[in-house]
Amino acid sequence: MTEAQQPQSVAATLPPPRRGADWMFGGVYGTVLASGLLAALDQKGGEYTPFYDASWVLVTAATAGLAHGYSHHMTTHRAGSAAHRWRLLVRALWNEWPMIAATLPTVLLLVAAGIAHWESYGVTAVGLGLNTALLFAWGSFVAIRVGYRLGSALLIGLADATIGLAIIVANALIK
Secondary structure, three states, X not given: OOHHHOOOOOHHHOOOOOOHHHHHHHHHHHHHHHHHHHHHHOOOOOOOOHHHHHHHHHHHHHHHHHHHHHHHHHHOOOOOOHHHHHHHHXXXXXXXXXXXXXXXXXXXXXXXXXXXXXXXXXHHHHXXXXXXXXXXXXXHHHHHHOOOOHHHHXXXXXXXXXXXXXXXXXXXXXX
């Protein structure tokens, strides 16, 4: 029996745990998701509901994480027992925690805005600015962590921050 014909062990078919560059995806995606929702939920002339908005940012992030993890699981189907497939699904879903965690600064800002009765315009502006800074930080930090030099890492952070700036511009143009 050749090596290609030998059955793989269950442990050999588990996907590897995520590394720094992999969780960057979740951090960037979650921050962009939170920014888009923050901009969309703030309607000029509409009733400002920061607690409602915070809950929708969190629910949307959790739902997106579940959908993304499930789709990864389905596209990387491997043969094995049902218990093994469930373990793979749980791991795929767990790997989406950075996306949900990345929305927490926006959620906390909205909760604080509700408690302190802050105006929606200021909260949206601060939130979009904060998320743009976080995108810069995500990109720079992870780039350094995976081996880029400081100058290149800062350029990667700037590229990530450009996504946040695009949301700010879109928000200004649409409203």
